[in-house]
Amino acid sequence: MKIKVFFLMLLSTFFLQAKAFQKEISDPVSPFPVRGFHLDLRIQAIPMPALKKLALQLVKGGINTLVMEWEGTYPFQEEPLIANRFAYTRDEVKAFIAYCGTINLDVIPLQQSFGHVEYILRNPKYKDLREDQKDYSQVNPIREAEAKKLFITLYKDLISTHHSPYIHIGGDETYLLGHSEESKKKIKAVGIGRLYGDYIKMLCDVVVGLGKRPVLWADIALKYPEALKGLPKETIFIDWNYGWDINMFGDHQKLMQSGFEIWGAPSIRSHPDNYFLSQWAKHFKNITDFVPMAKELGYKGIVMTSWSTSGLYSPVFETTRDIIDLYAIRRVYPISGFNMLIAAFLESIKTAKPLDADIFINSYAQLQYGLSKNDARKFWKAISTVPYEITQGKPINTELSIDQMLDSTRNALSILGKLKPVKNVTEFEHYRLMAAIRVQYLSYQSIESRANAAGMTAEQLKPLITELEALHTKELDKKFIALNSAVMYPAEMAQENELRNGKIQVLLQRLKRLR
Known part of the structure; x- marks a missing residue:
């Protein structure tokens, strides 16, 4: 009897090991211990049910x-002015x-702590921290004591709600250095x-003093490698690359020789993407090229970025120094339209082999x-047609x-209209809407090009009014x-629709006076 039980236990162990081995073969271990996704909530806050659904989708794919770039959606307790009208509750x-x-x-x-902090510095309470009194986007690095006090408060608040061993401090695109x-x-x-x-x-x-590891974008450190000196060994750099030469920001080899842990970051939404243009082929190539490169370079993590905006804002001034509001310079289609690129990234990080797009x-x-x-x-062919911007x-x-x-x-939109998806029809409708918005x-x-042609008279401009009125903005808004x-x-x-149609309405109102 004892021999029989032992045999059954041995057999059971064998099958469990075989099953585990089979799973390892079919589901290879990613070369990246950290498999991340960056979510930018600066201008597109996501309701919690959808946020949880996206999180689960990412985890199922291996993330x-x-x-989380919460920006103004995070409800800081001791600094309540920072939160915007779409802020979540604690x-x-x-x-x-x-x-x-x-x-x-x-x-x-992700708490921006140097550049990209206009959402904080716009408030007069923090005016003394500004590097430039006409551009509120950056902290004056000389004001270390005041900045340290503020960001200790913010970091401690974030630590009270987050359990991660990391805090991302931003640090990218500090355009105002020396202003x-x-x-x-x-x-x-x-x-x-x-x-x-x-x-x-x-x-x-x-950050290290608070028991966490600091993470920051690598672009400025690449540009000024002397900035690497003296940083705590716990520091992690994220090398973001959206399809350019590896030395675009500076000597990449110096970052590699610095001894710091490095993660990589491609993108599914970045410049020049906006509501009217999504460069699908560019982002597929970015995934195809950069993920294997990150593996070859020995990066410990890979984080897919997804920018809702450029992070640059156009201020509306009340006086020469007082700003009423800040408008994002570039806005993109919501993340709901990019499941295919997300899926491509998830597939690519399984082995980090070049993805056959x-x-x-x-x-x-x-x-x-x-x-x-x-x-x-x-x-x-339809969604990737003529991916060029207009300036x-x-x-x-x-x-x-x-x-x-x-x-x-127009031909691409016609093709998409004739296709008959039989599954995930709602997801497919996003492609049709993006194409319609581009048309x-x-x-x-x-119309604008013709309106600005040399020698246009008032009589020649009048027919353009009818063309502008026929652009079906309300239909696309719905x-x-x-x-x-x-x-x-x-x-x-409502705000997105209004801003997306802004130029149409401005030109229409200007021309209507000719009737």
């Missing part, structure tokens, strides 16, 4: 880290962090790299939407005219609300 934040804990998702708070007279003096004495590095060291030391896209279209092979090819009325990086781009985009935008650009009501608040969607 174990969420970098109970909501705590419940979300607790939920993420149940699905093994580490939530790293203040105080900063100019320090630059003259020790150089701009030390101006940046000394302030960053203070922040990193604060064509095979992935065709497979995704067939499996996710039930399209045939032929229709999958049509789908990709000052001129297409960039193409010989095509605006009207030629418009014809191609509307290019139609406007064509569709935008219908498709994004789960991932945005009603007031956000």
Whole structure:
């Protein structure tokens, strides 16, 4: 009897080991211990049910880290002026962090602490921390004592709700270095790299003193490698690269030789993406190229960034120094429209082998939407057509005219309209809406170009009024609300529609006086 029991136990152990081995073969271990996704809530706050749904989607795909750029949506207790009208309650934040804990998702708070802090510095309470009194985006690094007091308060608050071993302190795109007279003096004495590095060291030391590891973007340290000196060994740099040369910001080898832990970061939404343009092919190539590169470089983590805006704001001044409001310079389509790119990233980080984008896209279209092979090819051709931006009325990086781009985009919209998805139809509708918005935008650009042609008379301008009125803004606004009501608040969607249609309405009102 004892022999029989022993044999059964041995057999059971064998099958369990075989099952585990089989799982290891079919589900390879990613080379990145930290597999992250960055969520930017600066202008597109997401209601909690949708936020939890996205978190679960990411975990099921292999993500174990969420970098939350809460910005004004986080409800700081001791600094209540920082929160905006879409801020979550503290109970909501705590419940979300607790939920993420149940699905093994580490939530790293991203608290910008140098540049990109206009949402803090816009308040007169913090005016003495500004590097420039006409651009509220950056802290004056000479004001270390005042800044240290503020950010210790903010970091402690974040630590009280988050359980991650990390705090992301930002540190990127500090365009205003040396604007203040105080900063100019320090630059003259020790150089701009030390101006940046000394302030960053203070922040990193604060984070380490609070028992956490500081994480920051690597662009400025790459530009000024002397800034790396003296930073605590716990510091982690994120090398963000959206398709450019590895030495774009500076000598990459110096970062590699610094001894600090490094993570990489591609993107699914970045410049020049906006409501009217999503450069699908560019982001697929970024995933295909950079994820394997990050593995080869020995990066310990990979974080997919997803920017809702550029982080640059256009101020509305009340006086020469007082700002009424700040408008995001670039706004993009909500994250609800980018499941395919998210899925591509999740697939790529499983092994970090180069992703075959064509095979992935065709497979995704067939499996996710039930399209045939032929229709999958049509789908990709339609959403990736003429991916060029327009600046000052001129297409960039193409010989095509605006009207030629418009014809191609209308054809793409027609193709998408004829395709018949049999699964995940709502997700597919986002592509159609994005194409329709681009047709509307290019139609406007064509009208604007003709309106600005040399020698246009009042009589020649009048017919353009009818064209502007026919751009169907209300129809697209309704569709935008219908498709994004789960991932945005009603007031956000109303604002997005208004801003997206802003140029159309301005030109229309100007021309209507000619009737």
